[in-house]
Amino acid sequence: MPAASHVQRTGDEPRIIRLSETDNVAIVVNAFGLPPGTVFPDGLTLREFVPEGHKVALADIPEGGAVRRYGEVIGIALQEIPRGGWVEESRLRTPPAPPLDALPLATRVPAPLPPLDGYTFEGYRNPDGSVGTRNILAISTSVQCVAGTLDVALRRIREELLPRYPNVDGVVGLTHAYGCGVAINAPEAVIPIRTLQSLARNPNFGGEVMVVGLGCEKLVSERLLPDGQSDGVVRLQDERHHGFGAMLQSIMAMAEARLEVLNRRRRETCPAADLVVGLQCGGSDAFSGVTANPALGYAADLLVRAGATVLFSEVTEVRDAIHLLTPRAETEEVARALIREMAWYDAYLARGEADRSANPSPGNKTGGLNTIVEKALGSVAKSGTSAIRGVLAPGERVRQKGLIFAATPASDFVCGTLQLASGITLQVFSTGRGTPYGLAQAPVIKVATRTELSRRWSDLIDLDAGRIATGESTIEEMGWELFRLILDVASGRREPWSDHWGLYNDLTLFNPAPVT
Template sequence: MTTTTATPPFIRLHPQDDVLISRQQLLGGAVVEGIAVRGIIPPGHKIATHAIATGEPVRRYNQIIGFASRPIGPGEHVHTHNLNMGPDKGDFARDYAFGADVKPDAPRLEATFMGIKRPDGRVATRNYIGILSSVNCSATAAKAIAAHFSRQTNPSALADFPNIDGVVALTHGTGCGMDTEGLGMQLLERTLTGYATHANFGGVIAIGLGCEAAQITAWLAHASLKEGENFRTFNIQDTGGTQKTVKKGIELITEMLPRVNDVKREPCSASHITIGLQCGGSDGYSGISANPALGAAVDLLVAHGGTAILSETPEVYGAEHLLTRRAVKPEIAEKLVNRIKWWEHYTEINGGEMNNNPSPGNKAGGLTTILEKSLGAVAKGGTTNLEGVYEYAEPVTAHGFVFMDTPGYDPVSATGQVAGGANVICFTTGRGSAYGCAPSPSLKLATNSALWQRQEEDMDINCGEIIDGGSSVQEMGRRIFELVLATASGERSKSEKHGYGQNEFVPWQVGAVM
């Protein structure tokens, strides 16, 4: 990043880049690196540093982000009107170089946080009771049970149980009209299993209707789950109706309360922290400030033995070669490449293409192609070795930096990460996001100070200080890491204070709805 005694109005990310990034709105006639700006350049958008002919590649981060769709003059705004994926839709050579950038592990560090130790040795960052629905048909009953224990509407229900963070209903819109043996059912069952066994749940009940495709008995058998005093399941049809179901659910949770409340926080190694990495409402600054700062925090967490999960496969498309080079084993890199190929096929048979992304909001913020967005998104993963690649909602067993295959849609992606074991979510945003993810706390990282000032009530930290010249990426990474430790120790995130987390449970639905 270019720095002078007076912060310049632009950012150069690499000497070989064909574009600069505006720090502020630039008007025609302004001079940037000796080049006169043509027209208006919005904040976070790109400025051409030299003439670029039609069909020539355009580089940012010294990586190809697209190809000129018409001649681009020096000082001209570079965006959707003159930059695209090219006639080959981004199918240009990328050097996967499996394992080429693997490096020795950093010296092990030993930070701690105040966690909740479970009897099986796992460590929680929160202590919730969860109500899961097997099917959309049982969602209303699940929500009614949770409402009974709401601290907002019924303060007395949990008054004697201060160590319980809340009772949450995690419902969804699927569970029937699907192939009982298909991929969609497998994903749903994996997701429900990950939540039912999540360390942040001290107790769980699961409610079905009774006749749905997603039979609770089949799910328990497939997942090798058994009921116990803090894990109970039942169906509306067997119980005798909605009112009886709500009554039974309240009674079961009331029985659990003293047992779930019987916990305490104590010093635990940071190796028990697993962060799910998310970005949503990205802008032109995401890959410059919040994402690389989060990457620096990931490097710190990995050095302390912790785990970070990068996801959103459509949003690493075009930058996957930066991950395969860090894979500790060829089969790990190969698995990532295979997931990319699966997505190319999946989007094609659904009449789309991988460059359907970025979203309109991303483009308004300065991101032009999925290649550009992906290069910035990958920065969330820091610089350490890639230790594993997981399919959606699979339990993450490796320590260190890993990848999970998920869609780019934030609620679906984060749901898979939490099912895999993430007990904290870190979510970067440039356009603004309001999001939470029970039972795991979610931290919002603003990419720019304008967003921080406009939407501070939803943001947990302002990474825009990097753009403003008030902080370095490494300094901000340290602050994020310390905030993660504090949050894992029980400090509430802003999304938790607003009550986010229940409606954001969205399992990935694939296949025909029948």
């Protein structure tokens, strides 16, 4: 339906959102966009059609002039853009990234937020003191060669064993395309190996680690076992295996021994401080930094106030806002760790003859995001306002409470895998364009940036943050609603849609080491 007739028929008032008094652009709120000639209450008149979520110039912007959103420069005009004009991608160039050698270090450390006491969830406490939100048997693999065999074993475990162990939520395979045909001792090989080691120790798996290996791979299976554990490997090439059936029986016997242990676990009341929550966004649009991500940020502050651990990530969607984050670092050491991860990724992209302009994606641009700077400024809204207490290199396990930056690529699947390795037991995922994303290893709460998406994907979206843009809810109200939903999902009282459908993405390792 043409935008003009839609606006006229419904009587929608034309609406735009401006985020800062210094901004010279605002985004169109109306579904389906607004036609040329639309007049706003302040007299601003559209010179051309502007799609929903896209920017309109609030003042004449000269060629070479700065385009401002979030109070920051998100682009440089390649041509004059008149007041009321559409600020679209071809009219902008990306400004330079903030230099890393002149950033403020821990200069504006936020004061501690007031404690938030009395909030609990029902979780599974582990021998090491960590707490899971699920009770899952995870079976690691040391090499891709065994993935097909494990798939067959998993089907039989689900059909034959799981019905006898009703307190176990499920069984998952930690499969991947690594382990052989790689430069196992290359310096960057530490990242995929550390990721696999850390994945097996996720609190949702109860500490019951087992590995299926082949026997001739470069990544020796025992490297994936916790220190001090001497058993837990099924090696398919072992001479005791006479045929495929024997291999399956070995896997199932070891799995059953661990299912017996996991089946004795019960949920118990735990303080919210025991939660480890990951924050991620994917399929982002111009509303991400207006609705969903600020709501995630408010919920993140509530979690931190309750003593929990919150991870935010995605280096390429932080890099252009790093000047806003290093001042929030709790110490200069933490600020330098942030810079270390930005510099590492700059060098990684340069080695591949790529740069940050490869992000945003075409879908992001369709949703109104013109440059990686604009996307980054919306992305970091997920981090809330707390002091940043620590920084994790890719695949490192978290050992601190509070707000933590976990360095990952922006890819949804790689980021999700690395956050699981770092120890998240629940993830909150915001989306504007929509994505059928889910994790088998931890529940995922999907938050929509727009009400239109929430209605259209009503059986995939768990929370509609688009109500912030329409004025039906505030960021504070939505943040509290999300906080309570996190506690319910962590306790097993609410089931996210991805779990309802069994809609899960494969794990994807980040492997910057050479493949031989």
